[in-house]
Amino acid sequence: MSKFDYKSSMLRYRILAWIMCLIAVVIVCRAGYIMTAKRDYWIQVSDRLKADSVPVKPTRGNILSTDRQLLASSLPEYMLFVDFKTMRETQTDTLWEEKEDSICYGLNQIFPQVSAEEFRQHLREGREKQSRYWRIINKRVSYDVFCEVRQLPIFRLPRFRSGFNYEEYNARTRPNGLLASRTIGEMYGLKDSARCGLELYYDSVLRGEKGLINRRKVLNKYLDIMVKEPVHGADIVTTLDVNIQDLAEHAMIEEMKKDNGELGVVIVMEVKTGDVKALVNMSRLTDSNGNYYYREVKNNAVSDLVEPGSVFKTASIFAALDDGLIDTTAAYNIDTGGGVWPMYGREMRDHNWRRGGYGVMTVPQVLHYSSNIGVSRLIDRGLYHEHPEKFVEKIHSLGLGINFDLPFPGAQKHAIIRKPVPAKKKGQYLNWSKTTLPWMSIGYETQIPPIFTVAFYNSIANNGRFMQPRFVKEIVKDGQTIKEFPPVCLIEKTYKNKEALHKIQAILEGVVSKGLGKKAGSKSFRVAGKTGTAQIADQHGSYKSGTVRYWLSFCGYFPYDDPQYTCIVCLKKTGLPASGGGMCGVVFHDIAEGIMAHQLKRDHLTARDSTSVLVPDVKKGNILAADYVLTRLGMKTGGGWKGSYATGNPIWGTAQKNAASVSLVKSGAPSKYFVPDVIGMGARDAVYILESRGVKVQLTGRGKVKTQSIAPNTKIRKNMKISLELG
Incomplete structure (x- = not known):
């Protein structure tokens, strides 16, 4: 019979069940209290312990120079x-x-x-x-x-x-500080967003894509759970050359300080590819103490519409030459008078009108000395006078009216060259006057950014191929090129008559060698180019406010025989003196010489003193040892010995012409039975020669042999002894 006490056991189970129920009620009540009264507090705690969809910023890509600096x-x-x-x-x-x-x-x-x-x-x-x-x-x-x-x-x-x-x-x-700051671009301080330049234009490439993580606190440590990996930005490889950019900036600043310049622009372009190697936009600013300092504020080279002045005359003369309207022969000589010429009620003046002008000029001389009268009279006659739209169309065909897609927000896409609008009456135009063509031909009544001017001159240097200015060569990611930007030729041939191209090239070389652009030239290589000096409106848009402002320029290429670079230098200043050739030409000269000097590579073998002896003087001694040393020095010996050791007085020859060789020549009696002349030899060589002939040697002193006790050419006897005094 079982002794299990059913009643007492059930009582214990009931008590345990009531305790568990009570605990459950407490837990539910506590949970309810937390969910209601303490809800806000625990939500804040939860927010501190976790975070969903936390953005992860990618690393912004680098901007590199042409050589990956x-x-x-x-x-x-x-x-x-x-x-x-x-x-x-x-x-x-x-x-x-x-x-x-x-x-x-x-x-x-x-x-x-x-x-x-x-x-x-x-x-x-x-x-x-x-x-x-x-x-x-x-x-x-x-x-x-x-x-x-x-x-x-x-x-x-x-x-x-x-x-x-x-x-x-x-x-x-x-790393290079403010070098090319407006070209490279800038970033807003706290916003981490691009502001200008290549940074802004290629922002989507450089920026990359953000990633996402979920953050949880585990054991008092935050654990990041990656949801989406960030995609880091790619690098862009520009065409800029750090050395050329630095050279151009320093040359421009020095000239601005000297000439009190307000704005300086320099563009250096590679002829064959159109690669922009340097882009300078230097402005003069004033600090709180009234002192001047210089830095880049705006990308004037690509955004400013300015009247180009006399650098435009090259396009005018090139157009007329290519259309066959003028030639460089004497038949097309032009009379410029005394430097002042009436033009439809206005006076056209040359820069030397106070000195009596140039008189009759040839077509090349018109550009050599930048005659306003000469250019305007050549253009304002015949076809162009009757149909000025033909002149404008020709200027466009030379590339000055082409559209550029430049990687800079705010850059001008095209130059402003006015086209005549025909009126109802034949031969008349609504937006055109009789003075428009003469003044347009010398660089007024047009607005052309410097980048378009340098691209036009680059096409002349490139034998008629008009290249799109290139600022970025490729996009690189993790060392691999993901996109390339090859050179783009916008116009394969800007000319109709190749002879016209050769003539304008020769004229531009004459501007530097004979004309007003001499200061841009170099003694080491030939330069071609054109000066420019234009009066521009003041800040209020007026030409007659009493303050005369000038836009000075020089645009050209070098070296003339094999053009490598095209360069334009522009300077804005107030008041006289003002000379495109005398001021901008100096900057061009400094840049051109600096670039060519940097690229000049000479063979180290040519680095020799013309007055020095290229082959060492071989002293008397062991001829085999001399041969060994000369051979090790890379010098060819004469290929065998002449004579014998009879006298011990070998005569060493010098290098033969046009050959780095040494003839080891010995002279004297062809016998080994005579005492040799060892004066001047080292002790080792003297002992070797004498003892090889059976003569015993006794030495005193140090150095070379000063005297020998037995005269040279004495017949050697058995057991002969000789004393050598070294000095």
């Missing part, structure tokens, strides 16, 4: 914060009170421009406001500075206790 790159920078609310929740604020002085003193040591007291007041304000994101200092700091701040008291504690917080940015740095 860094022009712009990304480095981490940090914005530093203090989370005072977290410090109170983790009860670290009591520790803050103890360490506040140390923290403020440490910050003052790191940022000496802000005193410790200023830091104390600033941080106390944030603590009173219980701010979660109170900036320590209102600027980004480098990684080194970030590490220093991270080591201060309290800040060195774990992040969830210290209250120290930060945001990381990919900051843009330029």
Whole structure:
């Protein structure tokens, strides 16, 4: 019979069940309390422990020069914060009170421009406001500075206790400082967004794509769960050459300082490809003390519409030559009078009109000396006078009216060259006057950015091939080229008559060798180009305000015999003196000589003193040893010995003409039975020669043989002894 006490057992089960029910009720009530009364608190705690879809910034791509040097790159920078609310929740604020002085003193040591007291007041304000994101200092700091701040008291504690917080940015740095700053572009400070230049145009390529992570707090550590990997930006390889850019900027600044220039523009273009090797846009600014300084503010080379002045005359003469309207023969000589010529009620003047002008000029001389009257009279006659639209069409066909797609926001896509609009009456035009064509032919009444002018001159240097200016060669990702931008030829042949091209090339060379562009020339190579001096409107759009402003220029290419580079130099200044050849030509000269000197590579074998002896003087001694040494030095010996050791007085020959060889020649009696002449030899060689003939040698002193006791050519006897005195 079972002894199990059923009643007592059931009582225990009931008590256990009631206890479990009571615990369950407490848990449910507690859960309800948390879900209602403490809901806001725990939501805030949850927000601190996790974060969904946190963006991960990609690394911005680099901008590289043509030889892959860094022009712009990304480095981490940090914005530093203090989370005072977290410090109170983790009860670290009591520790803050103890360490506040140390923290403020440490910050003052790191940022000496802000005193410790200023830091104390600033941080106390944030603590009173219980701010979660109170900036320590209102600027980004480098990684080194970030590490220093991270080591201060309290800040060195774990992040969830210290209250120290930060945001990381990919900051843009330029290893070459402000070199080509408007071409490369700039970034807005705190926004991490591109502002101008290549940075802005290729922003989508450089920026990359953001990634996403989910952040969770596990065991007091934050764990990042990658949802989407960031796609880092690609690199762009530009056509800029750091050396040429630096050379052009320094040359331009020096001339602006000397001539009180307000704006300077330089463009250097490679002839065959159209690659822009340097782009300078230097403006004169004034600091708070009234002192001048120079830096790039605007990309004037591609965005400014300016009247080009006399550099446009090349296009006018080239057009007339190619259309067969003029020639360089004497039949087309033009009379420019005394430097002043009436043109439909206005006076056209040459620059030397006060000195009596040029009189009768040939077509080349018209450009050599930049005669306004000569160019305008040549163009304003015959076909062009009757049909000015033919002149404008021809200028467009030369490439000056072509559209450019340049990688710069705000860049001009085309030049402004007015086209005549025919009126109802035949031979008349609505937007045209009789003076328009003469003044347009010398560079007025048109607006052409410098980049278009240099591209036109580049086509002349390139034998008629008009190249699109190229600023970016390729896009690179992880060392692999993902996109190339090959050179683009916009017009394969700008001329109809190749003879006209050769004539304009020769005329441009004469401008530098004979005419007003002499200061642009070089003694080492030939240069071709054209000067330009144009009066421009002042800042109020007036030409008659009493302040005369000038746009000076020189555009050309070098070396003339095998053109490698085309360059335009422009300078804006107020008042006289003003000379395109005398001012811009000097800058062109400095740039051209600097580029050619940098590229000049000489064979080291030619680096010899013409007065020196190229082959060493071989002294008397062991002929086999001399042969060994000469052979090791890369010199060919004469191919055998002449004579014998009879006299011991060999005569060594010099190098034969046009050959690095040495003839080892010996002379004297062909016998070994005579005492040789060893004076001047070293002790080793003298002993060797004498003892090889059976003569015993006794030495005194040091150095070379000064005297010998037995005269040379004495017949050698058995057991003969000789004393040699060394000196």
